[in-house]
Amino acid sequence: MELDGALTAQSLDEANPSQADTDAFRVLSSDIAAGVGVLSTVLRRRDYAATVSSFLSVSYDPPTLLVSVYEESRICEAVTASGTWALSLLSNDHRGTVNWLASPGNPVEGLLAQVPFRRGPSTSSAVISSALAWFELKTVAVHPAATHQLIVGQVLSMGRDVPAGSATDPLIHFGGGYERLRR
Incomplete structure (x- = not known):
């Protein structure tokens, strides 16, 4: 399989994909355009937030969303433990916030000190200021999917x-x- 030029068809061993399969998938799936948001929650009076691009509208009736997060991340642990969360959809003006909240190893204490936000009316989770849209949610299901939780x-x-x-x-x-x- 050539990744810099034209690609040839490649079948995967579903039970045991190779490192080359994983690398090829990472390159090819990066061509999926996705919106960018911030997932946030409050757990034990502490704010948690992270940049996400794997989310979608599930249903209009009742209004339902889904977000995919790495199962070993702090945000995954906090969101699943708290049971409520917010998703703020961001504009190009939010690049600084996006980069900060996507940085590995950012501090737990003071995480949102440099991020303009307000508290959501239903969950008190951080809603990023000037969000294109924002949602506050209560978790109704969590599904394991490979290395992530849906x-x-x-x-x-x-x-x-x-x-x-x-x-x-x-x-x-x-x-x-x-x-x-x-x-």
């Missing part, structure tokens, strides 16, 4: 911090980096 939440409250129709610059994760959606 956390399904029913929406408790939602809103936007920008006027309707002005959310024209969402931040997108594509090709291993952050990009603007050009219209």
Whole structure:
């Protein structure tokens, strides 16, 4: 399989993918464009937050979202333990926040000290200021999936911090980096 030029078809051993299979998947799946958000929660009076790009709307009735998080991460442990969380969808103006919350090894104490946010009305989780949209959720199911947990939440409250129709610059994760959606 060639990763720099044209790719040839490759079958995987489902039970035991090779390191080459894993590396090829990482390269190919980086071409999935995805929105960028911040997942946050409060556990034992401490804020937890992380940048995420694996989330989706599951249902409109009742309003339900899903987020995928690495099972050994602090945010996964905190969200599953607290049972409530927030998801803030971000614009290109939030790159600094996104990079900070995506940094491995950032501190637990004072994590949000340099991030503009307010408390959500239903969960008190951090809602990032000027979010294109935000949702507060209660966990209704958690499903293991390989090295991740799929956390399904029913929406408790939602809103936007920008006027309707002005959310024209969402931040997108594509090709291993952050990009603007050009219209």
